[in-house]
Amino acid sequence: MGIKRIGKQTVKLANPPSIIGTAAIVGPKEGEGPLKEYFDIILEDDMWGQESFEKAEARIQEEAIKLAIANANLSPEDIEYLFAGDLLNQIISSSYAARQLAIPYFGLYGACSTMTESLSLGAMIVDGGFANNVVCATSSHFSSAERQYRFPLEYGSQRPLTSQWTVTGAGATVLSANGNGPYITYITTGKIKDYGIADANNMGSAMAPAAVDTITQHFKDTGYNPDDYDLIITGDLASVGKEILLDLMKKEGYDLSKNYSDCGIKIFDGVEQDTHAGGSGCACAAVVFNGYIYKEIIKGNLNRVLLVATGALHSPISTLQGESIPGIAHAVTIDNLLK
Amino acid sequence: MGIKRIGKQTVKLANPPSIIGTAAIVGPKEGEGPLKEYFDIILEDDMWGQESFEKAEARIQEEAIKLAIANANLSPEDIEYLFAGDLLNQIISSSYAARQLAIPYFGLYGACSTMTESLSLGAMIVDGGFANNVVCATSSHFSSAERQYRFPLEYGSQRPLTSQWTVTGAGATVLSANGNGPYITYITTGKIKDYGIADANNMGSAMAPAAVDTITQHFKDTGYNPDDYDLIITGDLASVGKEILLDLMKKEGYDLSKNYSDCGIKIFDGVEQDTHAGGSGCACAAVVFNGYIYKEIIKGNLNRVLLVATGALHSPISTLQGESIPGIAHAVTIDNLLK
Secondary structure, X not given: OOOOEEOOOEEEOOOOOEEEEEEEEEOOOHHHOOOHHHOOEEOOOOOOOOOOHHHHHHHHHHHHHHHHHHHOOOOHHHOOEEEEEEOOHHHHHHHHHHHOOOOOEEEEOOXXXXXXXXXXXXXXXXXXXXXXXXXXXXXXXXXXXXXXXXOOHHHOOOOOOOOEEEOOEEEEEEEEOOOOOOEEEEEEOOOOEOOOOOOOOOHHHHHXXXXXXXXXXXXXXXXXXXXXXXXXXXXXXXXXXXXXXXXXXXXXXXXXXXXXXXXXXXXXOOOOOOOOOEEEOHHHHHHHHHHHHHHHXXXXXXXXXXXXXXXXXXXXXXXXXXXOOOEEEEEEEEEOOOO | OOOOEEOOOEEEOOOOOEEEEEEEEEOOOHHHOOOHHXXXXXXXXXXXXXXXXXXXXXXXXHHHHHHHHHXXXXXXXXXXXXXXXXXXXXXXXXHHHHHOOOOOEEEEOOHHHHHHHHHHHHHHHHHOOOOOEEEEEEEEOHHHHHHHHOOOHHHOOOOOOOOOEEOOEEEEEEEEOOOOOOEEEEEEOOOOEOOOOOOOOOHHHHHHHHHHXXXXXXXXXXXXXXXXXXXXXXXXXXXXXXXXXHHHHHHOOOOOOOOEEEHHHHOOOOOOOOOOOOEEOXXXXXXXXXXXXXXXXXXXXXXXXXXXXXXXXXXXXXXXXXXXXXXXXXXXXXXOOOO
């Protein structure tokens, strides 16, 4: 047993599941950013006809899941498990989305690492012969996250330059035992790293050490080098965390300067859109992956990607009680072709 | 692929993982209840030397995980994945416990269904050849839960008779590819059921339909009948939910009156301990399973158990926004012997 394990924290899938459909829905601000052409739906109004930010986020996630399933030419009845989570207390966006779908449901909490947490579990469940088709999904909403984690928007608080802009949107991926790729081939699951950062307006610094730990372990476990990837991309370290990651990786002996980026940097034009350090939130990695990365893989412009979504596992209460912010990062390898 | 699936929502494990170690830690009130002889540690003080209820809960979960690993004669380095979740916002009890353990970590949110959500995922990951040993864990704390979900304890609010008493404690289970049972043999994963209950003081009614749905589907998928089990036990429907479940199961054509119980009824003496409808919380199913049920299986007094932890997936915000409470229930079969 444990036959699919390589190294300390990685599994190599024996029957790599295919990504057979994705969807990315974003809010108006994200739809004005550099990746606008890659999104399935750009909302004109981030309330989307709902009465609250939280209900809007649930609707966005629900529609992303339905659209990913439709894009895979399947029906919800063909899906055996839904793996989903989000940032809100008790992950209500995911649970109220799941309520509309009648798919057996595993709720997850990995903060902004949820996209790769859900892909990791979904891929293992398909590879292990427990399902033919699963959906992996997550969402976030600027307005529901800001008032929960930091300040009510009505306060008009000034945002420090290390702060990030929570992405409004949702992404969903259909993984299948039956398909012709792109494939999920390796999964490196992260441990918590906490270097003592306690500032909820400096998440990139809090999460960067976890990303470094997971990426380094991935290379050690698989024997791959940075050059083996067309793109290595973290979830939402943004500009502050990116520099820390590049420095720390260099100390570990890996030069990522040529092919590394971060979804939080990709999604906004930081100067034009005044987003400070960059994007964040569960949806940041989710919409960049299910929109931009997936479509570039399909086009053949990217053939091998290491996606490393990053999560900050604190709560407003833990911050008030003086706790620092534990970070985590989960990596999945997406290969266009099987070698 | 999907070769381990039977029926609509069930998998039959091909290489059933063994439960090789458990731990159950409870607070003082639970330690005065009918199951007191089954718990590994009974706390004299539910703060356990910590400065807040939340930090106490994290410590209880951390110690339960460590104790379960020790009881399995393993070290934390032998554990390949930790599956854990709890009730608190952003599952901080689990994440701060995981921070101390350096085990690759999947955070879950299934509310009070977390024990069987974690056992379901952990068992599939071991069965699928992705790990040799995993830990599945959850916790809850009366004082951290009450002030988050209902009212600050200092208000001294009167509790209606349908209300339940959140269990203080944590339970952890080590599943292994190498062992001689008891085994996890079947997993039936629940869908969300919401019959419109919106009262956070009547969780049994909100969750009972989900338990009925999952148990009924389990029987349909496997071909088993209630008589095939020594015990069918839900997580925390308590006395109100139990009666609803028995009625609804009868309408579905299944008589559970002989061998059905609920962890929320087992853990307290409702009259002597003034707990009204019974126990609840993630720890309710966790400590009853990892304490009482596991030890009765080891003794041979129970040979086949269907454990069905039940979760109410609302939040205080969803309740304030007028939403009803979505329920979910996940079932796992524990067999003392493989047939």
